[in-house]
Amino acid sequence: xxxxxxxxxxxxxxxxxxxxxxxxxxxxxxxxxxxxxxxxxxxxxxxxxxxxxxxxxxxxxxxxxxxxxxxxxxxxxxxxxxxxxxxxxxxxxxxxxxxxxxxxxxxxxxxxxxxxxxxxxxxxxxxxxxxxxxxxxxxxxxxxxxxxxxxxxxxxxxxxxxxxxxxxxxxxxxxxxxxxxxxxxxxxxxxxxxxxxxxxxxxxxxxxxxxxxxxxxxxxxxxxxxxxxxxxxxxxxxxxxxxxxxxxxxxxxxxxxxxxxxxxxxxxxxxxxxxxxxxxxxxxxxxxxxxxxxxxxxxxxxxxxxxxxxxxxxxxxxxxxxxxxxxxxxxxx
Numbered sequence: 001x002x003x004x005x006x007x008x009x010x011x012x013x014x015x016x017x018x019x020x021x022x023x024x025x026x027x028x029x030x031x032x033x034x035x036x037x038x039x040x041x042x043x044x045x046x047x048x049x050x051x052x053x054x055x056x057x058x059x060x061x062x063x064x065x066x067x068x069x070x071x072x073x074x075x076x077x078x079x080x081x082x083x084x085x086x087x088x089x090x091x092x093x094x095x096x097x098x099x100x101x102x103x104x105x106x107x108x109x110x111x112x113x114x115x116x117x118x119x120x121x122x123x124x125x126x127x128x129x130x131x132x133x134x135x136x137x138x139x140x141x142x143x144x145x146x147x148x149x150x151x152x153x154x155x156x157x158x159x160x161x162x163x164x165x166x167x168x169x170x171x172x173x174x175x176x177x178x179x180x181x182x183x184x185x186x187x188x189x190x191x192x193x194x195x196x197x198x199x200x201x202x203x204x205x206x207x208x209x210x211x212x213x214x215x216x217x218x219x220x221x222x223x224x225x226x227x228x229x230x231x232x233x234x235x236x237x238x239x240x241x242x243x244x245x246x247x248x249x250x251x252x253x254x255x256x257x258x259x260x261x262x263x264x265x266x267x268x269x270x271x272x273x274x275x276x277x278x279x280x281x282x283x284x285x286x287x288x289x290x291x292x293x294x295x296x297x298x299x300x301x302x303x304x305x306x307x308x309x310x311x312x313x314x315x316x317x318x319x320x321x322x323x324x325x326x327x328x329x330x331x332x333x
Contacts, residue, residue, distance in 0.1 A: 136175020
């Protein structure tokens with residue numbers, strides 16, 4: 001009889017444990033905001049990933065992003081979400097500092113704040129795609145590899161970034177410049193950075209401007225899914241694919257044709273769906289008290305496994321994946 005009783009208690013405990021996440025999330029909502037609306041990276045990858053995690057945990061998820069990459073517009077949307085009584089705000093910031101008065105007010109009101117994709121100076125945790133240093137360095141490594149490899153790569157190379165205020169691109173570019181200092185890149189000349197503001201047409205026009213400003217240009221590095229696709233399209237439209245090569249960060253489904261044509265022999269990225277999914281679990285861990293956001297703490301990341309909070313509240317998704325002609329057809333996102 002005692003064994004039956006103990007077994008019943010154990011089964012009940014397991015059932016309660018299985019229900020716990022959704023019970024803890026019942027009646028609570030999260031606000032998920034990207035840098036800009038209308039970009040496949042966010043619309044087709046980040047939003048579904050965040051929704052998957054929210055559904056799994058039982059949260060209502062409110063998704064809204066500005067129509068242009070503008071910190072002032074992000075602030076308006078965040079303030080609206082706060083007025084709706086959300087429990088957590090997950091933001092990919094258009095500006096590192098500008099959102100702070102609003103986000104600090106949110107945290108003062110007990111709202112959990114997590115940044116993802118592009119960091120802000122005021123949050124509890126930051127979901128970083130991969131090491132900022134590695135992302136920056138690998139962009140330069142790829143371009144050099146495309147141009148012949150270390151000590152051989154040569155010619156004029158430009159960077160086409162998103163907006164000048166975007167934290168993630170700026171941080172990656174800083175590490176690109178560090179990598180570029182290595183003597184093995186001495187023949188590969190950095191000529192400058194232009195900004196397409198993560199708008200397709202503007203990015204395309206900026207690429208055309210680079211062709212005119214630097215007739216001897218041999219490469220464009222674009223650490224943005226919008227810019228890298230627009231740059232490759234501009235190269236092919238102008239018939240310059242034998243002279244100018246493109247690399248950077250982008251989506252396999254958008255860049256597959258450019259890889260196969262040779263315009264973009266390789267590029268890198270992580271899985272953006274997983275990035276957004278993990279950010280929801282980070283906010284959940286803070287809301288439930290599973291973690292406080294301190295370095296060394298571990299928490300459950302759902303189907304992605306267990307993660308550890310790093311220095312300054314940073315949680316890394318993993319290493320970036322390099323895509324080329326040998327593996328591009330193995331990926332579908």
